[in-house]
Amino acid sequence: QVQLVESGGGLVQAGDSLRLSCAASGRTFSSYTMGWFRQAPGKEREFVAAITWTSISTLYADSVKGRFTITRDNTKNTVALQMNSLKPEDTAVYYCAAKLVTASAYSTLGSWYDFWGQGTQVTVSS
Numbered sequence: 001q002v003q004l005v006e007s008g009g010g011l012v013q014a015g016d017s018l019r020l021s022c023a024a025s026g027r028t029f030s031s032y033t034m035g036w037f038r039q040a041p042g043k044e045r046e047f048v049a050a051i052t053w054t055s056i057s058t059l060y061a062d063s064v065k066g067r068f069t070i071t072r073d074n075t076k077n078t079v080a081l082q083m084n085s086l087k088p089e090d091t092a093v094y095y096c097a098a099k100l101v102t103a104s105a106y107s108t109l110g111s112w113y114d115f116w117g118q119g120t121q122v123t124v125s126s
Helices: none
Strands: 004-007 010-013 018-024 032-039 046-051 058-060 068-073 078-083 092-100 120-125
Touching (some): 004 092, 018 032, 018 092, 018 120, 058 068
Parallel strands (some): 010 120
Antiparallel strands (some): 004 018, 032 046, 046 058, 092 120
């Protein structure tokens, strides 16, 4: 079992940067694949990025590739999403997600993940 708490959201202008953080409770954080998803008003939740427990592999949605970077610190039980060159279309509630794994694996499907945070709002003005 793991509990996730996101932070770092806010209101920024287009072109600005923002760093989201997700703090996880639990003793086996390093055994979880971590992901970030987002949901804009009136739209379905969509995959943003994922990172395996070893940090060797990362995966990004095409819409954020080259602008967003996902990292994790297993010693601090945190995963971060650095967001640069933000666009108004990045406006959404961002969610941290976790999946207990026994091998390096990740997925873009929300249903694959077992645990979710409460979300943090990111608003990008034009």
